[in-house]
Amino acid sequence: MSTLLDVKQLASQRAGRTLFADLSFSLQAGAVLHIEGENGAGKSTLLRSLVGLVELQAGTIQFFPSEHGLAQEWRQHTLFMGHKSAVKAELTALENVALQAQLSGLTQVDAWQLLETVGLLGLEDLPAGQLSAGQQRRIALTRLWYSQAPLWILDEPFTALDTRGIDLLQQRFAQHIEAGGAIILTSHQALTWQPEQLQRLRIQGGEL
Amino acid sequence: MWRWLHPYAKPETVYHLLGRWLPWATAGAVLILGIGLVWGLLFAPADYQQGDSYRIIFIHVPSAMFSMSIYVSLAIAAFIGRVWQLKMADWALAAIAPVGAVFTFIALFTGAVWGKPMWGTWWEWDARLTSQLILLFLYIGVLALYYAFSDNRTGAKAAGILAMVGVINIPIIRYSVEWWNTLHQGATLTVFERPPMANSMLFPLLTCILGFAFLAAALIMQRMRTEILRQELRRPWVKQVFGRPAATGERS
Amino acid sequence: MSRASSWTALTAIMKRDLMVVMRRRSDILNPLLFILVVVSLFPLAVGPGPDILGRIAAGVIWVAALLSALLGSERLFREDYLDGTLEQLTLQPQALPLLSFGKIAVHWLLSGLPLVILAPLCALLLKLPLAGWGTLMATLLVGTPILSAITAIGAALTVSLGRGGALLSLLLLPLFIPLLIFASGAVEAALVGTAAWPQVLLLAGLSLLTLLLAPFAVAASIRVSVN
Amino acid sequence: MQFDSWQAFIEMGGYGFYVWLAFGVSFLAMGVLVVQGLRARSRLQREFTQEQQRQQRLARRKQEVS
Numbered sequence: 170m171s172t173l174l175d176v177k178q179l180a181s182q183r184a185g186r187t188l189f190a191d192l193s194f195s196l197q198a199g200a201v202l203h204i205e206g207e208n209g210a211g212k213s214t215l216l217r218s219l220v221g222l223v224e225l226q227a228g229t230i231q232f233f234p235s236e237h238g239l240a241q242e243w244r245q246h247t248l249f250m251g252h253k254s255a256v257k258a259e260l261t262a263l264e265n266v267a268l269q270a271q272l273s274g275l276t277q278v279d280a281w282q283l284l285e286t287v288g289l290l291g292l293e294d295l296p297a298g299q300l301s302a303g304q305q306r307r308i309a310l311t312r313l314w315y316s317q318a319p320l321w322i323l324d325e326p327f328t329a330l331d332t333r334g335i336d337l338l339q340q341r342f343a344q345h346i347e348a349g350g351a352i353i354l355t356s357h358q359a360l361t362w363q364p365e366q367l368q369r370l371r372i373q374g375g376e377l
Numbered sequence: 378m379w380r381w382l383h384p385y386a387k388p389e390t391v392y393h394l395l396g397r398w399l400p401w402a403t404a405g406a407v408l409i410l411g412i413g414l415v416w417g418l419l420f421a422p423a424d425y426q427q428g429d430s431y432r433i434i435f436i437h438v439p440s441a442m443f444s445m446s447i448y449v450s451l452a453i454a455a456f457i458g459r460v461w462q463l464k465m466a467d468w469a470l471a472a473i474a475p476v477g478a479v480f481t482f483i484a485l486f487t488g489a490v491w492g493k494p495m496w497g498t499w500w501e502w503d504a505r506l507t508s509q510l511i512l513l514f515l516y517i518g519v520l521a522l523y524y525a526f527s528d529n530r531t532g533a534k535a536a537g538i539l540a541m542v543g544v545i546n547i548p549i550i551r552y553s554v555e556w557w558n559t560l561h562q563g564a565t566l567t568v569f570e571r572p573p574m575a576n577s578m579l580f581p582l583l584t585c586i587l588g589f590a591f592l593a594a595a596l597i598m599q600r601m602r603t604e605i606l607r608q609e610l611r612r613p614w615v616k617q618v619f620g621r622p623a624a625t626g627e628r629s
Numbered sequence: 630m631s632r633a634s635s636w637t638a639l640t641a642i643m644k645r646d647l648m649v650v651m652r653r654r655s656d657i658l659n660p661l662l663f664i665l666v667v668v669s670l671f672p673l674a675v676g677p678g679p680d681i682l683g684r685i686a687a688g689v690i691w692v693a694a695l696l697s698a699l700l701g702s703e704r705l706f707r708e709d710y711l712d713g714t715l716e717q718l719t720l721q722p723q724a725l726p727l728l729s730f731g732k733i734a735v736h737w738l739l740s741g742l743p744l745v746i747l748a749p750l751c752a753l754l755l756k757l758p759l760a761g762w763g764t765l766m767a768t769l770l771v772g773t774p775i776l777s778a779i780t781a782i783g784a785a786l787t788v789s790l791g792r793g794g795a796l797l798s799l800l801l802l803p804l805f806i807p808l809l810i811f812a813s814g815a816v817e818a819a820l821v822g823t824a825a826w827p828q829v830l831l832l833a834g835l836s837l838l839t840l841l842l843a844p845f846a847v848a849a850s851i852r853v854s855v856n
Numbered sequence: 857m858q859f860d861s862w863q864a865f866i867e868m869g870g871y872g873f874y875v876w877l878a879f880g881v882s883f884l885a886m887g888v889l890v891v892q893g894l895r896a897r898s899r900l901q902r903e904f905t906q907e908q909q910r911q912q913r914l915a916r917r918k919q920e921v922s
Binding site for chain 2 (some may be wrong): 779786789790806809814831835842849854856
């Protein structure tokens with residue numbers, strides 16, 4: 170198995186407080202990394218610093234096959250989804266999905282198909298602002314169905330989803346892993362699905 | 378070059394280095410500026426047209442000169458901070474900007490006070506004064522943005538971008554203000570465009586300019602040290618600077 | 630990333646912004662109404678005599694335009710910041726300055742261009758002599774892109790602050806001064822019968838320069854703001 | 857020496873008010889800058905001391921609990 174991500178001696182501070190220090194791990198293709206920790210432990214900060222949204226205090230992040238510094242390269246190989254769903258309330262579900270795909274540079278995306286996959290068919294012409302939080306989340310999650318990125322970094326992907334939604338998402342995870350991808354995620358719920366290679370990483374108040 | 382600079386890029390090293398230079402800069406400022414001002418006020422001859430009122434020149438010209446170059450140095454620091462990701466260059470903004478703003482204010486105020494006996498009015502929309510006024514606004518903008526963020530580091534970066542945008546704009550602003558001034562036939566303080574100044578006035582002026590340079594350096598160094606401490610307050614090395622507190626901690 | 634995908638992303642962001650704003654038309658209308666109201670305040674304040682109104686007309690219209698640009702600046706990035714779009718944009722493989730340019734262009738289309746169309750009405754209200762109308766519209770046409778571009782920089786810098794209003798005007802108004810000077814200077818030149826085209830050309834040049842550089846400043850500001 | 861007397865120096869050939877106003881305000885502004893810089897430093901010192909005491913309290917409480 171090849172290594173997708175290699176993280177060495179990562180350290181981060183937020184508002185002067187050390188969240189984590191000397192954090193090292195590596196991720197193989199086909200593995201799932203579940204990051205655990207209490208509220209405020211720095212899970213989100215860790216994920217955000219992996220994709221360069223938060224400045225690193227120390228440490229190196231190597232994306233296989235490229236160095237973190239080569240911005241163009243790794244951005245194509247990673248997909249990040251944070252707490253916020255980047256769904257426009259004024260646009261309909263269908264428009265949201267289509268424009269989201271186009272923003273990633275893809276023109277050949279069947280938005281109807283995607284909506285059907287995430288179970289939103291029938292709601293396609295409602296403004297997203299009128300949908301529930303879980304439904305908006307599903308709109309955002311359609312990205313997972315066309316993304317070419319091998320590494321997914323997902324911050325609380327199950328938030329607001331019902332059990333069916335969670336199952337659907339985990340099925341998609343399984344496909345991704347099977348295809349040789351890798352996933353880093355944070356979640357307060359335990360995964361109901363057991364991937365073959367599941368790593369756990371616990372962050373708490375500066376120590377590991 | 379870069380390798381040589383690197384060891385100095387540690388906040389702790391810079392803090393102590395500045396601490397070593399600061400007394401010299403302060404002494405230089407006090408001494409040179411003192412000599413320059415006494416020379417200018419007491420020994421330089423009176424101007425044949427403006428009488429003794431021209432003596433304002435000994436603070437007006439140096440502060441006006443440095444108000445502009447300090448803004449440029451602000452932008453250079455911001456540029457270094459962005460391109461080489463040197464966080465200390467970002468912090469330097471907080472040290473440099475207030476000094477520049479005060480210099481600009483001094484240039485503006487002395488210009489206006491000088492204008493009263495010359496033009497008969499406290500405020501004239503003269504090209505130079507107007508440019509100074511706009512420069513003051515630019516400084517205030519940078520400072521306001523710097524302190525608007527609760528996270529100091531974000532504030533420093535944002536203010537840096539603004540400073541760079543501002544420095545690109547400065548020549549355009551200057552040119553536009555000059556053009557506007559000629560369009561409206563405003564008054565111009567012509568003291569600088571006269572035939573070369575007599576040496577008896579020029580030398581004290583040059584001394585004052587040098588003194589202001591030292592003064593700016595000393596003020597900026599002092600502020601830079603404070604800024605380093607602020608940003609690094611929770612780092613271990615700061616403990617040695619402030620000393621461990623007496624083991625009181627008893628709650629009354 | 631290929632050129633085709635960059636183009637797709639650029640059109641996508643422009644389409645998205647246009648669609649969002651078209652569904653909330655008050656966002657376009659309110660700044661324009663603001664200008665109209667400000668413009669109609671002046672005759673009440675300085676008296677309706679045509680000589681004084683005509684002389685200050687161009688300046689008043691331009692100052693109103695600057696203020697209304699600040700008023701509408703929230704729309705540029707605020708929503709995108711809150712709903713996470715901005716974060717996603719910084720993670721796109723496409724160049725962020727390109728996407729920023731798209732946002733600036735849409736902003737201009739929906740705030741600058743309507744202003745050009747509104748200008749004759751303002752000129753009429755302020756009794757601007759007919760000789761100045763063409764020049765006024767020309768300066769608005771070439772000058773408002775600067776307004777959009779610089780406003781975008783300020784909006785991107787202050788988007789994470791939430792209460793950016795007064796701060797934003799402090800940051801941006803000094804940067805608008807050359808625009809104000811050249812634009813009202815051009816109209817004045819037209820009114821006294823001298824050539825106004827040098828100033829208009831100068832404004833056009835400034836406009837191009839700003840449009841060239843501002844997207845990079847906006848991109849850098851966005852990266853700082855999402856941190 | 858350009859001035860015959862102390863009085864003449866203060867009067868500055870009739871421009872005394874302007875000259876001294878300019879110099880006075882300039883030095884005042886610099887003084888404010890210096891004082892403000894020094895106060896910022898002592899404020900930091902205070903902040904630092906409070907932080908240290910807070911940590912000591914926390915450490916003591918931890919000890920008491922364990």
